[in-house]
Amino acid sequence: MKKISIVGVPMDLGQMRRGVDMGPSAIRYAGIVDRLEALNYDIxxxxxxxxGRPTKKxxxxxxxxxxxxxxxxxxEKLAASVDNVIQNNRFPLIFGGDHSIAIGTxxxxxxxxxxxxxIWYDAHGDLNTSDTSPSGNIHGMPLAVSLGIGHEQLVNIAGYQPKIKPENIVIIGARSLDEGxxxxxxxxxxxxxxxxEIDRMGMTKVMEEAIEYVSKGTDGVHLSLDLDxxxxxxxxxxxxxxxGGISxxxxxLAMEMLAESDILTSAEFVEVNPILDDKNKTATVAVALMGSLFGEKLK
Incomplete structure (x- = not known):
């Protein structure tokens, strides 16, 4: 039986729109624990x-x-929690919060x-730095930070850098990239x-190529899925x-193909904001996608 540990990160400080801190609650409310337990996971x-809340200083x-x-x-807290989950031989499944939490994951x-x-499933590249960011919002920087590019306070989280190498990354669904x-x-x-590429090649071909690419020479694969x-x-x-995003x-289909490939060793689902939502639709979508990712099938 596969063992999954859920960690919620009610973070809304990496960007300016309030409400995304309620994302983990919304995902739980949409029934994720029952959904995964029905698939015989130990949750x-x-x-x-x-x-912490920001102060003037x-x-x-x-x-x-x-x-x-x-x-x-x-x-830092999230990194320690995720580290602990893996030490206990469990699969870390992280709920956001804004995408700045990927730094800790x-x-x-x-x-x-x-x-x-x-695998970075996202409309954005999240490859900004303080020099290139139009906004200064850290949720647009986690991939750069994880490559060791950015503010020293962020790149050195958990006491080492870089976390990942550029040749081991695949971004899927990009349609809003800054010049930097x-x-x-x-x-x-x-x-x-x-x-x-997704429109031209079709999602099947994109995922086949992405899975092959990200499996080569790697010893684990993390999925970071931004609902945008x-x-x-x-x-x-x-x-x-x-x-104009992914349907x-x-x-x-992408999640089902990842389930079949059996390459994932950790995952996070981020940027669910129930305040901007319609009857918790986005959290419900996140839960449905996790169902597919963890092996739900129609027959």
Missing amino acids: EDLGDIEI SQPGDSNLKNLNEVAEAN LAGVAKHYENLGV EKELIREKGIKVYTMH GLDPHDAPGVGTPVL YRESH
Whole structure:
């Protein structure tokens, strides 16, 4: 029996739209524990990481990064929690919160692997730094930070850097990339499947290639799924919706193919914001996708 440990991270400090801190509650409310237990998993819900609230002094004078200290502190706690889950031979399943939590998830996961593969399922590249970010929002930076690029307080979380290598990353669903991110993608040779490729090749081909790519030479694979990777029609409750996204059906197919490949060693689902949602639709979608990811089948 596969053992899964759930960690909630009610983080809303990596961006400016309130409500995403309720994401973990919304996902639980949408029935994730029952769903996974019905698939015969041993589920342990570790509750939520405590997130500090920002004060006037919370931002160092030399940084334009919003809520830097609180985001760093929460990610240190998350890294320790995830590290502990893996030491107990359980699968870490993390619920966000905004995407800045991926910094802590990857910090906790990557120390257990020599070459961790990462599937970044997202409308955005999350490859900004304080120099390239138009906003200073840390949720647009976790992939760069995990590569060792960014503010020292963030790149050194869990006491080491980098967490991952550019050749072990696949971004799927990108359709909103800043200039600095495009430059970094070219410079580091990061594999990206934009919506153009998904439309042109079809999701089956994209996932076949992505799974093969991220399995080569890696000893573990992490899935970081931002609900804004899906089209806002299917997942309206996200902070930075971008039209023309991956469909609900394509996403189920992607999750089913990942389940069949049996390569994942950790996963996180982020950016569910029930305040911006329609009757908890986005959390319900997240739970349905997790069902497929963990082996639910129609027959």
